[in-house]
Amino acid sequence: xxxxxxxxxxxxxxxxxxxxxxxxxxxxxxxxxxxxxxxxxxxxxxxxxxxxxxxxxxxxxxxxxxxxxxxxxxxxxxxxxxxxxxxxxxxxxxxxxxxxxxxxxxxxxxxxxxxxxxxxxxxxxxxxxxxxxxxxxxxxxxxxxxxxxxxxxxxxxxxxxxxxxxxxxxxxxxxxxxxxxxxxxxxxxxxxxxxxxxxxxxxxxxxxxxxxxxxxxxxxxxxxxxxxxxxxxxxxxxxxxxxxxxxxxxxxxxxxxxxxxxxxxxxxxxxxxx
Numbered sequence: 001x002x003x004x005x006x007x008x009x010x011x012x013x014x015x016x017x018x019x020x021x022x023x024x025x026x027x028x029x030x031x032x033x034x035x036x037x038x039x040x041x042x043x044x045x046x047x048x049x050x051x052x053x054x055x056x057x058x059x060x061x062x063x064x065x066x067x068x069x070x071x072x073x074x075x076x077x078x079x080x081x082x083x084x085x086x087x088x089x090x091x092x093x094x095x096x097x098x099x100x101x102x103x104x105x106x107x108x109x110x111x112x113x114x115x116x117x118x119x120x121x122x123x124x125x126x127x128x129x130x131x132x133x134x135x136x137x138x139x140x141x142x143x144x145x146x147x148x149x150x151x152x153x154x155x156x157x158x159x160x161x162x163x164x165x166x167x168x169x170x171x172x173x174x175x176x177x178x179x180x181x182x183x184x185x186x187x188x189x190x191x192x193x194x195x196x197x198x199x200x201x202x203x204x205x206x207x208x209x210x211x212x213x214x215x216x217x218x219x220x221x222x223x224x225x226x227x228x229x230x231x232x233x234x235x236x237x238x239x240x241x242x243x244x245x246x247x248x249x250x251x252x253x254x255x256x257x258x259x260x261x262x263x264x265x266x267x268x269x270x271x272x273x274x
Contacts, residue, residue, distance in 0.1 A: 042260035064151040065095030077192035094122035100145035158250035174233040199235035
């Protein structure tokens, strides 16, 4: 998975990226000292769930950190791929750079301020409420004031991920063959879909710790071959679940060694463990 290209020092921070929420993280550990260059990264995750009346409730989190030069995950998926990966719940960890006193989000005329948590410096959140609402088709403009010796001033604009509406489903079984899933899409090539079939074993303290992860084009349909799901159906039944996530990314090169990266995502649980 993409997180393997980052060092141990930054892998935890990168787990806040929405693209990695379903695929956290089997990083191969490369120390910063072993790289030939040191880069600055801004990472913002805008993780959303669908609400009533067509609105979406989103929770933004941002951190800023240093690390080696590396390719960032891109939601513009060109081919469907599946693999067995480790799974862990998302974790939001602070970076090692400050980006100023607050980070501004502007959505449909509303302005929100992310500030560093009092007990966790270098982790920017939305304060007591933690969330904001938006509608399908909205965009967000993120403005970072910057700080001397920290992350420089910058601005990124990205279209927010629309709710993912999955078609009628029948829970897959070990004898039902291939698993076909459909969802509503507008054909935007800049968005992708993550299908995560999560499972666990008797030895993992009663929690899901592995997944069949499919990184897909947002084209409205995919069929998982039955041969890919052998390990899923061999696992403990009450640790299985299926989650589908739409994500959209945007990266801005602030200067020759600074990148600001935003991931917007919405997800839904198709089937959950009983």
